[in-house]
Amino acid sequence: MAPAQNRNRAPKVSVLFLFLTYCSLQHSSSSAQSSPVFACDVVSNPSLASLGFCNTSLGIDLRVGDLVKRLTLQEKITFLVDSAGSVSRLGIPKYEWWSEALHGVSYVGPGTHFSNVVPGATSFPQVILTAASFNASLFQAIGKVVSTEARAMYNVGLAGLTFWSPNINIFRDPRWGRGQETPGEDPLLASKYATGYVKGLQQTDGGSPNRLKVAACCKHYTAYDLDNWKGTDRYHFNAMVTKQDLDDTFQPPFKSCVIDGNVASVMCSYNQVNGKPTCADPDLLAGVIRGQWKLNGYIVSDCDSVDVLYNSQHYTKTPEEAAAKSILAGLDLNCGSFLGKHTEAAVKAGLVNESAIDNAISNNFATLMRLGFFDGHPSKQPYGQLGPKDVCTQANQDLALDAARQGIVLLKNTAGSLPLSPTAIKNLAVIGPNANVTKTMIGNYEGTPCKYTTPLQGLAAVVATTYQAGCSNVQCGTAQVDDAKKAAASADATVLVMGADQSIEAEGRDRLDLLLPGQQQLLITEVAKVAKGPVILIIMSGGGFDVSFAKNDPKIKSILWVGYPGQAGGAAIADVCFGRYNPSGRLPMTWYPQSYVEKVPMTNMNMRPDASNGYPGRTYRFYTGETVYAFGDGLSYSTMNHELVRAPKIVAIPLEEGHVCYSSNCKSVDAVEQSCQNLNLDIHLRVKNNASISGGHTIFLFSTPPSVHKSPQKHLLAFEKVFLKGQEEALVSFKVDACKDLSVVDELGNRKLALGDHLLHVGNLKHSLTIRI
Template sequence: MALAKNTVFLFCYILCITLTNFGLNFRPVFAQTPAFACDVSSNPGLKNFSFCDVSLDVKTRVDDLVKRLTLQEKIGFVVNGAKGVSSLGIPDYEWWSEALHGVSYIGPGTKFTSLVPGATSFPQVLLTGATFNESLFELIGKVVSTEARAMHNVGLAGLTFWSPNINIFRDPRWGRGQETPGEDPVLSSKYGAAYVRGLQQRDDGDKDRLKVAACCKHYTAYDVDSWKGNLRYSFNAVVTQQDLDDTFQPPFKSCVLDGNVASVMCSYNQVNGKPTCGDPDLLAGVIRGQWKLNGYIVSDCDSLKEMFYSQNYTKTPEETAALAIKSGLDLNCGSFLTDHTQAAIDRGLLNETDVNKAISNNFATLMRLGFFDGDPSKQLYGNLGPKDVCTPANQELAREVAREGIVLLKNTEGSLPLSPTAIKSLAVIGPNANVTKTMIGNYEGTPCKYTTPLQGLTASVATVYQPGCADVSCATAQVEEAKKVAAAADAVVLIMGSDLSIEAEAKDRLDITLPGQQSILVTAVANVSKGPVILVIMSGGGMDVQFAKDDPKITSILWVGFPGEAGGAAIADVIFGYYNPSGRLPMTWYPQSYVDKVPMTNMNMRPDPATGYPGRTYRFYTGSTIFSFGDGLSYSQFNHHLVHAPNLVSVPLDEGHVCRSSKCNSIDAIEETCKNLAFDIDLRVKNVGKNGRK
């Protein structure tokens, strides 16, 4: 009998090991419930702590929590990998998650598993900016935050997302321009505030609480990553006050005042000799003081380390830690503050009260998110889960955004749209014709699925595919093979451009032409083609394609940005006329001669006739362009007329105003004066062209 028991025990032991080795154990690799504080069901004693009392206001709860922590415990909460306090029922929390154009796997706060293998991947932001559609910006944010909450509920995402990027796309070489809405401060301001509202606003209308917490970055005047030895970690952006006020700062101001964003991230660079993360005027003075940020200020990752080691701005690490916290920084992405804050206090450079202020802002944000409200399954959004990620509606929205953003830049009469019934053979050529990951750009997540351009086009007509180049660098073009395919087809679609090997974070471009031998391939193919030749440019910025603009054999040009997971379907929708293109360029396309003579490091926006400096962006640059900001064609024509508008708008002016008559050409009215002067204009628009598509 004893032998039988031992035999059974041995069998069970071996079976358990075997199941574990084959991945069949019943302990999940990743948690399927989120970490949260104030779990009173498991620890009833937490009911006695005021910071767990949801009936109290946030400040009272935060003050109660802070006073219960030791100094070392407090220091653990000034970094992104915050260390929990088990005695108070507070788990670890990872602050760093990203959601630039969908829930991303960049950052340790988010991961994809078999439980949630992907999330909706919208077009890269620059193409979304080309829609100029403010309500769409907000709707994207709403979908992304719903998917983020759903992933949070199964332990795969946090609640704090360091997006959007609202820096100005000042120079066409910038590798991260693709992440931004473009070069215009007004468009960037509208985008930032709308996307933040979509991410943060709750469906119950409670303005004091957050669905997820957004973060507007990178504050400020950051748009040089790596150009001719100039690195973002040590670059000093020399900016005039005028340019700071009317170009670089407005998107951040709008993010805080109009979007009520929960966080702002300071950047690596210096501005006029001061590191942004150590500048009390920019942080405590402007963000916290003038704009009244209700949230926390976070550093870009390892920027404090770079402040000390790369910029040599301070003499010791302790001085760096003290400067950052005293300047208004609340949270450090990295370990610098955990490594050096205690020593800074020991040296008298910092005191515990300074640390209290920082962590109070952090805790307040988490409380507005419900992190200290106990079981999230019993809160608003507690019913969300994997079923709410990658829904058909969300994926269709990704396709719709791409369609709205695609810009038609050239269209010889009768070229586009192609007729899917008339075209019997379509040649699809180019290194970006059958790509997947290229379409989603950087700060990406795992998409729900991909539809490549080749797949999208093949769904409507018979296609013949020839890549033409091994990759976008196109060191050697496969010209003869491509010409053979093109010559036999009724029409040709060339899908060229760049990818993250050409332009990305930490990778600024040196020139803005099509890479390698791409232009040779395009011209050769166009010369042998017997029908329409459509050049599709997939890129994260503008390119000098003057040769294609001037070539009569190239009948159409489309810019499609990095169009997201459904980019191929959206490209086909536009090419075949299922969708009428309406996108407009959110950035200037300069000639190569512009970047040949203008240093990327010159931050001046306005031209200088004395030196020949031509200025930047459509607001100040007056030279020749390949295509201009706002360019974009349609398949149709529209009439519009003004139905109703007020005949007179009265603006109260200060007594000292120079001109106080209705004959003034313009008036200078302060913002407070204009706040309550909104009025409606009724403009009627009618499609009067041959193409009645959306």
């Protein structure tokens, strides 16, 4: 799931009701405990020093083994759930595992609270906009700030140490309400985001894998991207996924998260995959996550997933069987209470051995030990001096502003209408239901921000403005067209801030169409007809919209997509509109026309097109239809030139003597063979900023492989964000592993390196690379 997928613990109860109730409790809290929760307090209880698990000089495995052998079965079971039990005789307090940090420390989840001690935390852009920066160093920098603020809050008793973020599901379908939480539709981008953000969250000064700043969690594993669409919800959905699509599209971000990011946790999802609940599938959990990928940490369920697989999916006949199957599959921790209620009976019935319980809680304890939870008072540990002074610092808030600016995507700019001149514009009309919003800008899984700068505030700080909402909310049942037209007719320029909010796209809420809600299109079109100056349309949303009408309307000069830009969104929008920042964001997902949703059901998980029934496929890698805007689209106020400096033309695979491909006409070879290793290719490009102003630029390296194994029509091999002053140039190098990066997944899920001509492209540059034996 994304950050703790369920805002409610019981799927039968309204998600919205529980969320509103929970948030009201959070905001009513004026103060909270002022000391952190930790075990092995040898200062208050010196006798604890003699216990092996409190001995910091021992290795983690020895300490965990010592702790587990001291517990009764009943005590062990209390450590299988997120609201973990206490064992006072051993100096172990209660611990709440569920905290969230999707794009800043969040009040979603019972483990974290804001109070008069720490009233807010830095709220970065929602993930989809940060991903649009295509800046891997930014992903990690944000993670570092979030973990610093999280540790600071832990040290004053306001947060836990285990944060169920990031959400790295592939944004497969534009209607998905939670696509806003993800890094987009591309497996490489999602993988880079996962690795970067996790490294930022978990980073320690010494870099030891046995020391975590906070514990991150990659979710929701796997093929989870439907919440509630036309009567099919996530609690009952069985995602039918081919082996090819699973290994080619859905698994890579999780694999990178575990192997490259060394994440401390993976969360299994609500849905079934090919008939098995993910939280009870031993192949997916014990087999892949822990077996193949060697997870160093714990596997947690999405909230109430075990309850769901029993009560909603009826996967087992008894609750004891559900508990046993989940634990035996590799689940270590249950968000919810199901394992706490039914595991003892499962043991007594002989459905699961106590040793399996020992194994699960050992993974949980080992994670807490890497966090220092069993090392005594945090003030004596790394990060122990962090506190309220380290939350909402100016530097942190500046990074939130910079992240929003880097992500904003300029989609249309007729005749250089943007940037606006702050001296030529005497009056700016600011119109739209998202023009003066606060909470909308931070999306979901949010916390209380340090402060807000709305779009109207950001623009009004530069020039005089006239504001008209135009609609009472984004639903825009009835547009107030006349007042909006009057404002635009007398203004030197008009900015329309439209789009969506959590009432349109959210957890538990998928869209049915790709049109702007209600009468938004009418408002935009009517205002554009009478506007005296240039009209700039700003779309605030997670997913894309069919804005073909605006793209093709000559009166609408510019279009910007700003995602949900976080606490500083208004300042970032103003900086881009008035040229104080040169836009460099690129779309991390395809924007489809409305016709797409009319012929593609959300429940069809196939990525690849099917000509026999007109199915067009999904994402830029496979989609064969028309687009409104494409993955990677985005303009700037600069023009950038690319020049290929160095790239190989032929790569020879040194197969061992007698290989079958010497005697038969092979179209591909196994990418995991001994011969297919260390085939690194160096590709060098020169990039020049031809403009007089500075700007950021993302270099995308794509490949179009030979047409074998239903390969992608193109896929992203690498990307690099550079910042260049006016007229400056830079050399950018990519190291491509031919076997890893140029290979494709075949129909059986095996990685193959296609023989023949691969076409590499960067912008308008194309380069042919032949792979042969």
